[in-house]
Amino acid sequence: SAILCLNGPNLNLLGQREPGTYGQITLAQIEQRLRDAAQQAGVALLFAQSNAEHALIEHIHRAPADDVAFMIFNPAAFTHTSVALRDAILAVGLPFIEVHLSNIHAREAFRAHSYFSDIAAGVISGLGAHGYELALTAAMHRLASGGSQPSAP
């Protein structure tokens, strides 16, 4: 089974986009770090990014057929708007960790609400690109211990 790292709108512009908020690292560099870590652990990792809500929904719908058992998801701005993406995840029953580079609780009030946090296995926000690596570690741990139950400390 595989882990899907799915990224929402404008994250293709990481590196040039508001670097004071999101850092200098590009999505390709984040992807390379994750690929290295997954490869070392012998875990299959898929990577996808889209600026379109429907395309993200279709990635989620396809995930079970692609043998995806766990997802690392940064819904970006759709975090704060998308009932449709939330419903897609609930429809396929895919466990996931919600990741944000920035601390969404330390920004504009409209970013403090997420349509995903209450259905996520966990949430990482504010740790920059490192958040993705931490999420991958946790996701691999979950897969190895065979399920979506909270892992032992």
Ligand code: DQA
């Ligand atoms: C983000 C936070 C969102 O509020 C914002 O719309 C993004 C990126 C983050 O990774 O910090 O596009 O998800």
